[in-house]
Amino acid sequence: MNIGIIGLDSSHALAFTRILHESQETLFANVTVTAAYAGGSPDFPFSITRVNTFAGRMTKEYGVRLMPTMQQVAENTDAILILSADGRIHLNQFKEICSYRKPVFIDKPFALSSADAGEIIRLAEEFQIPLMSASSLRYAEALPEYTRGDILGADVYGPMHIESTQRHYFWYGIHSAELLFQVMGPGCREVTAFSTDHGDHITGTWKEGRMGTIRGIRNGPENFGITLHTRNANQQIPLEPSYKGLLKSVMNWLKNGVCIVHPSETLEVIRFLECAEQSRLQKCTILMEM
Structure with missing residues (x-):
């Protein structure tokens, strides 16, 4: 190949x-x-x-x-x-x-707006093109295997550097958002975000009331991690992105047709960050509409 x-x-x-x-x-x-x-x-x-x-x-x-x-x-x-x-x-x-x-x-970032993301996906469907996008943080070796339905909530932390050409949340925020969706799954209903000089905080509410958060750090250690909340335990896990894990997933998709990150979930991640930006600027909760 x-x-x-x-x-x-x-x-x-x-x-x-x-x-x-x-x-x-x-x-x-x-x-x-x-x-x-x-x-x-x-x-x-x-x-x-x-x-x-x-x-x-x-x-x-x-x-x-x-x-x-x-x-x-x-x-x-x-x-x-x-x-x-x-x-x-x-x-x-x-x-x-x-x-x-x-x-x-x-x-990453797949796109900087849900409009662009949706158009990429539409073209892929029109031309029958297999399409995939994912952050290497989804494949961190320390991330345990959980059924998404077992997760009651998750709190992600990671660096939140800002690049002026890439909108506020899309440069490094995409990694934390991808990790959050990896464990929570699709189905976020509303997003609230606020920002200070030290970082950002984003809260998403999923169906059935499950909540996931992102703490974006600008002044502090530049490492990723997650706290998983299940019915039986709260587990805090430091994480390292895995390029090899990501590429193994890409090759499994290319060779065997197995894709664990559907384009519809990628679109929802982009919409999540877009809503977070709206919330940060308008200082209100934004309903997710796909």
Whole structure:
């Protein structure tokens, strides 16, 4: 299987390629990143200042061919990873390649609005494209196996850095939100959020009254964790994102058709963060409408 990457302005491009080329996992057998489009957003310093360095390393260390267009990447590969750091451009990038009908994984943040997220999903359905997105935090090794229905509530904490081009909650908040939905499942009904200089607090209320929270930290330790509340116990767990766990899930999806994060849940995560931004600005609770 030949993998193409669109967007070399994220360290994920190097990390994912290294794992796919060097890991001995059975799911990674005969999977190679062969082509890439560098990209880069000129008005986003985090993106444009790193893209040339990462692109150079991809070619030198892993023999990846740089292509002048996204379409050429799609033509010459079997599946595509859109890894551009800038969530604003994911919809337009997907539009450029959707006619090739290749499976597409889109890295965080999937999109910066539910309108863009919904349009990506609509196009995927129109062109019959397998589509997946997920944070590596969903696959943290320490996260226990629970049936979502057993979880009465969950409190997530993690860094909440703000990037002005990526809206308030979508840059690092996407990781905490993805973790929250991993354990709570879909079905959030309302969202309340507020912000101070030290961080943010988001509360979501799920059906049957279950509650999940996110504490976004700007002044403090930059680590992730979760407290799970079940009928029998309260369990606090520090967590580390797992790129290998994420890639194993992506390969299981590509090779075996098993996708544990449905696009409808991805859309709900984006809507959750969108509602949190509305709540923060309007200082009120926002009802989730999908």
